[in-house]
Amino acid sequence: MVLDPWGWMMMMCFFVALPCALLGAYLILRRMSLVGDAISHSALPGIVVAFAFVGDLSSPWLLVGAAVAGVLVTFLIEQIHRRTRIKQDSAIGIAFTSLFALGLVLIRVLLGDKVHLHQDSVLEGNVSHVTYAKTVRFLGLDVPDSLFPAAIVAVVTVALIIVFYRILTLSSFDAGLAASLGYSPGVVHYALMAVLSVVVVSAFEAVGAILVIALLILPGATAYLCTHRMKLMLFLSAVHALISSIAGIYISVWFNGKASAGVVIAGTLLFLLAWMIGPADGVLVKAIQRRRHLLD
Amino acid sequence: MIALETHDLTVTYHKRPVLYGVDVEIEQGSLVGIIGPNGAGKSTLIKSIMGVVPAAGGWVKVFGKPIKENLHRVGYVPQRESVDWDFPVTVMDVALMGTYGKLGLFGRVGKREKMIASEALDKVGMLPYAKRQIGNLSGGQQQRVFLARALAQDSDLYFMDEPFTGVDAATESAIIALLKEMRENGKTVLVVHHDLQSAKEYFDHLLLLNMRLVAYGKTEEMYTNELLQKTYGGRLTILDEVAERAAQIPEASHRL
Numbered sequence: 001m002v003l004d005p006w007g008w009m010m011m012m013c014f015f016v017a018l019p020c021a022l023l024g025a026y027l028i029l030r031r032m033s034l035v036g037d038a039i040s041h042s043a044l045p046g047i048v049v050a051f052a053f054v055g056d057l058s059s060p061w062l063l064v065g066a067a068v069a070g071v072l073v074t075f076l077i078e079q080i081h082r083r084t085r086i087k088q089d090s091a092i093g094i095a096f097t098s099l100f101a102l103g104l105v106l107i108r109v110l111l112g113d114k115v116h117l118h119q120d121s122v123l124e125g126n127v128s129h130v131t132y133a134k135t136v137r138f139l140g141l142d143v144p145d146s147l148f149p150a151a152i153v154a155v156v157t158v159a160l161i162i163v164f165y166r167i168l169t170l171s172s173f174d175a176g177l178a179a180s181l182g183y184s185p186g187v188v189h190y191a192l193m194a195v196l197s198v199v200v201v202s203a204f205e206a207v208g209a210i211l212v213i214a215l216l217i218l219p220g221a222t223a224y225l226c227t228h229r230m231k232l233m234l235f236l237s238a239v240h241a242l243i244s245s246i247a248g249i250y251i252s253v254w255f256n257g258k259a260s261a262g263v264v265i266a267g268t269l270l271f272l273l274a275w276m277i278g279p280a281d282g283v284l285v286k287a288i289q290r291r292r293h294l295l296d
Numbered sequence: 297m298i299a300l301e302t303h304d305l306t307v308t309y310h311k312r313p314v315l316y317g318v319d320v321e322i323e324q325g326s327l328v329g330i331i332g333p334n335g336a337g338k339s340t341l342i343k344s345i346m347g348v349v350p351a352a353g354g355w356v357k358v359f360g361k362p363i364k365e366n367l368h369r370v371g372y373v374p375q376r377e378s379v380d381w382d383f384p385v386t387v388m389d390v391a392l393m394g395t396y397g398k399l400g401l402f403g404r405v406g407k408r409e410k411m412i413a414s415e416a417l418d419k420v421g422m423l424p425y426a427k428r429q430i431g432n433l434s435g436g437q438q439q440r441v442f443l444a445r446a447l448a449q450d451s452d453l454y455f456m457d458e459p460f461t462g463v464d465a466a467t468e469s470a471i472i473a474l475l476k477e478m479r480e481n482g483k484t485v486l487v488v489h490h491d492l493q494s495a496k497e498y499f500d501h502l503l504l505l506n507m508r509l510v511a512y513g514k515t516e517e518m519y520t521n522e523l524l525q526k527t528y529g530g531r532l533t534i535l536d537e538v539a540e541r542a543a544q545i546p547e548a549s550h551r552l
Contacts, residue, residue: 029380029383029384031380163402164401166396166399166405167396167401169385170393170396172383173379173380173383173385173390173393174374174378174379174393176343176346176348176372176374176378177372177374177393177445179346179347179348180346180347180348180367180370180371180372181367181396181397181449182367182368182397183396224384227384228384228386228429228431229384229385229386229429230383230384230385230389232384233384
């Protein structure tokens with residue numbers, strides 16, 4: 001079986017969008033959506049330092065560096081808003097911009113003129129490289145090798161969420177009870193942030209630092225308007241990631257532009273759809289309920 | 297048997313002490329009301345005992361052991377407002393959380409857990425609502441779900457943070473019946489409570505708190521003008537009246 005280039009791009013988008021969607025669902029429920037934003041920007045110094053050591057842009061150590069930076073920024077946010085009277089939203093603004101700036105400084109200091117950061121790729125990312133990447137035989141298919149890191153991140157994230165679903169949900173809903181039962185919500189928080197950093201950074205390359213936020217928030221927000229069940233919300237977030245990956249590539253072909261923009265446009269349309277006709281909180285459902293209420 | 301013992305328990309917030317030097321011993325089988333004015337540190341006291349808020353000093357023992365070693369014998373009912381009731385979980389899901397303490401990291405919710413949770417929901421009259429999303433409940437129903445979750449924990453010592461706030465009369469009497477039943481079964485329950493008048497009827501012991509422990513003892517011994525004045529300071533003049541009236545009819549009051 002042979003997949004055409006568009007098929008590979010859809011798969012690439014899905015592997016990037018899926019882990020974002022699942023983690024994003026938890027971010028929304030924990031009211032931490034902006035932390036995803038912070039992590040996506042503050043990963044830079046971690047990547048730069050890791051790159052300065054290994055000198056290879058495709059090294060997995062870059063992900064480790066990014067994860068460390070991601071945990072660091074969430075730690076800084078916590079410290080600022082816990083130890084001062086500064087509220088969390090301001091703390092986020094302070095922590096991630098300073099780490100991003102530090103990253104820019106480190107690029108000059110550690111790497112000098114060796115590396116040029118393309119503004120394009122930071123802003124909008126790139127998935128088309130899967131179409132001309134080297135291929136590897138895998139399960140009887142010629143799979144582009146750049147698909148593997150994203151696929152591994154996706155599979156590991158899904159597995160972690162399945163295994164720790166109960167504890168993740170408990171500590172998101174009621175951290176006090178979680179602590180009193182002997183689970184440490186602090187550990188859960190930082191573990192979630194570490195995984196989130198890795199996921200965001202692996203998505204970074206494909207969709208850029210800004211649009212990755214859409215991949216984190218849109219699926220969960222759409223699912224939230226469609227159901228009142230946690231498991232169903234996670235499932236629908238995954239479905240959102242799948243549909244917007246496929247539809248997004250079609251849209252990007254249609255307007256002859258970036259895949260990332262197409263995926264986000266598709267995701268936004270799905271969100272609007274859920275807003276209007278979502279079975280849990282949709283405008284239409286509410287109108288019908290109100291009507292029925294009046295008739296009673 | 298002493299169910300709970302604290303020694304010199306101190307909590308600070310932004311370096312300001314909010315609770316200091318609390319020394320108290322509570323007998324097993326007591327139903328204790330924690331009473332004090334706003335900002336007295338009532339919630340902070342139970343949160344720091346549970347380790348939800350870190351203590352700056354002192355220690356806590358539960359049934360003779362440090363609380364960390366006996367957490368499975370302790371149940372906690374947080375304030376209703378402490379959670380997001382829009383969270384996409386059902387009444388059953390919340391009751392099941394009570395069984396998590398015994399499941400460890402990788403345990404799965406099975407038939408046994410569902411049985412325990414159903415029984416607990418039945419006890420508070422919430423079983424018919426098991427499949428409802430928690431956002432569609434009244435305040436009283438939400439409180440009952442929290443109680444069911446605590447029952448599912450099957451602990452020996454319970455801490456409840458303002459369970460009577462914002463609930464209807466039916467729920468209030470249901471909670472009281474439940475608390476008394478728990479006491480009959482040898483459970484020890486500490487309840488943060490803000491209403492002085494009902495405190496006298498509900499609890500057999502009172503813990504008077506105002507950043508320090510003012511006094512702890514049997515309800516009728518605590519309900520004196522002097523101690524209440526000491527707890528509430530001059531802040532609430534209406535208390536004088538209440539206390540005075542209470543002092544005039546001591547006999548009638550502990551019959552309730």
